Each structure stands twice: as C-alpha cells, then as structure tokens.
Amino acid sequence: MELQLQLKALADKINQLKDKIETEESTKHAFVLPFINLLGYDTFNPTEVVPEYTADLGLKKGEKVDYAIVENGEPILIIECKNWKENLSVHGSQLFRYFHVSKTRFALLTNGIVYQFFTDLDEKNKMDQKPFLEFDITNLKDNSINEIAKFHKSNFDVNNIVTNASSLKYIQEIRKQIENELDTPSVEFIKFFANKVYAGRLTEKVMEEFRELVSKGFNQFINEKINDRLKSALTKETQKQQADQIDPIEEGTKVLTTEEEMEGYRVVVAILRRKLQVSRIVYRDTQSYFGILLDDNNRKPLCRLHFNGGKKYLGLFNDNKTEKRQAIETVDDIYRFETELLETVKFYEVD
Known part of the structure; x- marks a missing residue:
C-alpha cells in the first residue's frame, strides 16, 4: 500500500x-x-x-x-x-x-x-x-x-x-x-465470428458491416461483464447507503436510491474505469438527482442521473462545470455518451 x-x-x-x-x-x-x-x-x-x-x-x-x-x-x-x-x-x-x-x-x-x-x-x-x-x-x-x-x-x-x-x-x-482487435478488428478476426453467425457469402459489403458489429458486440460483452462484477461488489455498499438514508417516515426529506440508479452508476463506472480507479468514482444520491463524483468531491462532478421524474436524463458537464441534460430511454443508453464521459475526466485530471 x-x-x-x-x-x-x-x-x-x-x-x-x-x-x-x-x-x-x-x-x-x-x-x-x-x-x-x-x-x-x-x-x-x-x-x-x-x-x-x-x-x-x-x-x-x-x-x-x-x-x-x-x-x-x-x-x-x-x-x-x-x-x-x-x-x-x-x-x-x-x-x-x-x-x-x-x-x-x-x-x-x-x-x-x-x-x-x-x-x-x-x-x-x-x-x-x-x-x-x-x-x-x-x-x-x-x-x-x-x-x-x-x-x-x-x-x-x-x-x-x-x-x-x-x-x-x-x-x-x-x-x-x-486491444488491437477490439479497436480495429482484423479480417481474420471478423471472419471468425461472421462465419459462426452468418450463412451467406462474406462479400466486401458484408465484411464491412460485420467489422462494426464485431467491435460493438465485444465491447458490449465486456461492459456487461464489468457491470455484473460491479453489481455484486457494490451490493453491500448499496445496502449500507440505503440504511443510512433518512427515516422513510420523514417523506419530505426522504432520499431513496433505486436499483435503476445503481444500474446507471455501474454503467458509468464501466466506462470511466478505463481512465480512473473504480475507488475514485463515488456516488451521492439527493432528492433532486443521483450525482456521480470524482474522489467524492462536489467540485468534480462526472455526471448526474435524473431518474426520479417521468422521463430519464443523463446530466453531462463541460469544462465550465455547466450541466447539460441528455434524454435517454433506458440505462443502456448511457453507453452512447461514452466519449463525453471520458472527456469529462480530462477536465480534472490535468490539474
């Protein structure tokens, strides 16, 4: 240590x-x-x-x-x-x-x-x-x-x-x-999987389509595996966080962390762990939003999850720490903002 x-x-x-x-x-x-x-x-x-x-x-x-x-x-x-x-x-x-x-x-x-x-x-x-x-x-x-x-x-x-x-x-x-195959799959790599799932002739056009499919398929598989491990590892922490929440009788000040918010948190961790140690990615739930912070520091917001209303939003931050909400349908839609989330890390890591 x-x-x-x-x-x-x-x-x-x-x-x-x-x-x-x-x-x-x-x-x-x-x-x-x-x-x-x-x-x-x-x-x-x-x-x-x-x-x-x-x-x-x-x-x-x-x-x-x-x-x-x-x-x-x-x-x-x-x-x-x-x-x-x-x-x-x-x-x-x-x-x-x-x-x-x-x-x-x-x-x-x-x-x-x-x-x-x-x-x-x-x-x-x-x-x-x-x-x-x-x-x-x-x-x-x-x-x-x-x-x-x-x-x-x-x-x-x-x-x-x-x-x-x-x-x-x-x-x-x-x-x-x-890593090279995941970033830029080789012809041999693409053919190996395409032959397993595609019965037709592997034309140049088909190979180009499978190039993107193979890359996406592997990245989704890896992210899901990471999510499963994080879900298991964070269960005890989640229970502790929920136990520490204000008494449910006090409806006006009650903060309830939902499983959907935790699932969103695990997706964000799966993305950001490429640049950060998992221990540095900390969440704080509030009545208004579910915040995800760097080093448990309110001055270093990574993103926010707005899941309490009728619609879901992912709050992203620019270098001025101004939040911009992006509408999402499901938790998995967070993966669409991978580039923006990784960019947010740079705002703090250059210090």
Missing part, C-alpha cells in the same frame, strides 16, 4: 511538472531518480546507484549508461533515460548494446513516464527485443504495481523475477493483440 501511495504521489508530481521539463537531464532528476528512490535505493549512495555507469562496447570504450543499480559491486539493473517527450520505440538498440556487455539480467528504458523492463528470455545474455513489463506511471494498474514491487530493494530476487517475466511478456503481448 505504501508503494502504491508513493507511485500515485510521483504520478501527480509528473502531471504537474512535465510541461516545465524541457531536457533529458531535467527528466532524470525530476522523474527517474524519484522512481529509483521509491524502489528503496539511495540515489546518493554510489555503492547502490551508479550514475554514468561505464559499459565498454568492444573497441568503443567509455560508453556509459545513465544509471546502474548495483549489488555487491555488480549491476542488477541498468537504466537508460530519455526526455519525457520522446518515443521510446526508437531507443531500444542503444540499451541492447549495453545489456550485452554487462552482467545484469535486467534493463530499464524510460522517459520518466513510460517504463519498459527487459531481460534475456529469448537468448541468454542478449536483451529481448520486447519488454516483459511496460507501464505508464501516470495511469498505473494494480497488476503493474505488484510487478514494480518485485524490483524493490527489500523484495529483489533475480530468479523470481525471471521466472515470472516469461508469463508477463506473453500476457502483455496477448492483451495488446486483444
């Missing part, structure tokens, strides 16, 4: 400072060194963290990698840093050369925001082309935090990390493929 809080604090700092950081050197000091510190290593102790670590490359002597984390005089992790604005995909070859001449099993390529961890799963002493662990520190998932914890000084175990790295690497690649 402490590491999670430290990572969140560093992410907040990065979001606040990055527009003021212009150089690679500034990126190192403002973003990368604090990350090394929270892994438990003293960046001011040259027996633990060596800046400008020498990695001689054959006849080319004096080549240096930005940092090396050292244990018993040997590097256990070499780190190459780039400016936070740079794309890391064009810088892997340099670290590849450093890895080959060092005794480490792990290498890190980072711009202070995106972190890519490499090892030598494919060929011993030769850095893999693809990282086994990659994450954006400003948008961390729980599984990534668990993997980062394994690099903490108190937990570091080479064999344990290498053993787990193989699974991580392939799971990460599979997830990317799934």
Whole structure:
C-alpha cells in the first residue's frame, strides 16, 4: 500500500511538472531518480546507484549508461533515460548494446513516464527485443504495481523475477493483440465470428458491416461483464447507503436510491474505469438527482442521473462545470455518451 501511495504521489508530481521539463537531464532528476528512490535505493549512495555507469562496447570504450543499480559491486539493473517527450520505440538498440556487455539480467528504458523492463528470455545474455513489463506511471494498474514491487530493494530476487517475466511478456503481448482487435478488428478476426453467425457469402459489403458489429458486440460483452462484477461488489455498499438514508417516515426529506440508479452508476463506472480507479468514482444520491463524483468531491462532478421524474436524463458537464441534460430511454443508453464521459475526466485530471 505504501508503494502504491508513493507511485500515485510521483504520478501527480509528473502531471504537474512535465510541461516545465524541457531536457533529458531535467527528466532524470525530476522523474527517474524519484522512481529509483521509491524502489528503496539511495540515489546518493554510489555503492547502490551508479550514475554514468561505464559499459565498454568492444573497441568503443567509455560508453556509459545513465544509471546502474548495483549489488555487491555488480549491476542488477541498468537504466537508460530519455526526455519525457520522446518515443521510446526508437531507443531500444542503444540499451541492447549495453545489456550485452554487462552482467545484469535486467534493463530499464524510460522517459520518466513510460517504463519498459527487459531481460534475456529469448537468448541468454542478449536483451529481448520486447519488454516483459511496460507501464505508464501516470495511469498505473494494480497488476503493474505488484510487478514494480518485485524490483524493490527489500523484495529483489533475480530468479523470481525471471521466472515470472516469461508469463508477463506473453500476457502483455496477448492483451495488446486483444486491444488491437477490439479497436480495429482484423479480417481474420471478423471472419471468425461472421462465419459462426452468418450463412451467406462474406462479400466486401458484408465484411464491412460485420467489422462494426464485431467491435460493438465485444465491447458490449465486456461492459456487461464489468457491470455484473460491479453489481455484486457494490451490493453491500448499496445496502449500507440505503440504511443510512433518512427515516422513510420523514417523506419530505426522504432520499431513496433505486436499483435503476445503481444500474446507471455501474454503467458509468464501466466506462470511466478505463481512465480512473473504480475507488475514485463515488456516488451521492439527493432528492433532486443521483450525482456521480470524482474522489467524492462536489467540485468534480462526472455526471448526474435524473431518474426520479417521468422521463430519464443523463446530466453531462463541460469544462465550465455547466450541466447539460441528455434524454435517454433506458440505462443502456448511457453507453452512447461514452466519449463525453471520458472527456469529462480530462477536465480534472490535468490539474
């Protein structure tokens, strides 16, 4: 939990400072060194963290990698840093050369925001082309935090990390493929499902129709699965919230949270969890509307559900926090406003 809080604090700092950081050197000091510190290593102790670590490359002597984390005089992790604005995909070859001449099993390529961890799963002493662990520190998932914890000084175990790295690497690649197929389904992906449900000939026109159908079908399936899990997880919380409501005898001030409002809340969570941790999406029910807030903060409304009257409305907010109501027929219609809801998050997350 402490590491999670430290990572969140560093992410907040990065979001606040990055527009003021212009150089690679500034990126190192403002973003990368604090990350090394929270892994438990003293960046001011040259027996633990060596800046400008020498990695001689054959006849080319004096080549240096930005940092090396050292244990018993040997590097256990070499780190190459780039400016936070740079794309890391064009810088892997340099670290590849450093890895080959060092005794480490792990290498890190980072711009202070995106972190890519490499090892030598494919060929011993030769850095893999693809990282086994990659994450954006400003948008961390729980599984990534668990993997980062394994690099903490108190937990570091080479064999344990290498053993787990193989699974991580392939799971990460599979997830990317799934994400790509959901965003832009390939011909093979479309054909696989179209052949299951369509008896006619798969003409170009039919394939184009199924491209959208497959994408929509998968996204709806995923959202419904998320809703089911949220419904189960939130049942106890709902019961507690309802138990805390004002006595029903006091009709004038009674607030009753309906199952339909909770269903709407779960739909909103299913959409926003792509950008936010679920714990940050909080609801407050009132007599006039069902409000959904960021961090339980009234100054950060995400949307409102107006389900108490004859018609249903979804209240959306612009960057001036002005609400605009959109008429909906069913709770599922909230999915039509996915883009607007995700845009609302940006109004607060840029702070």
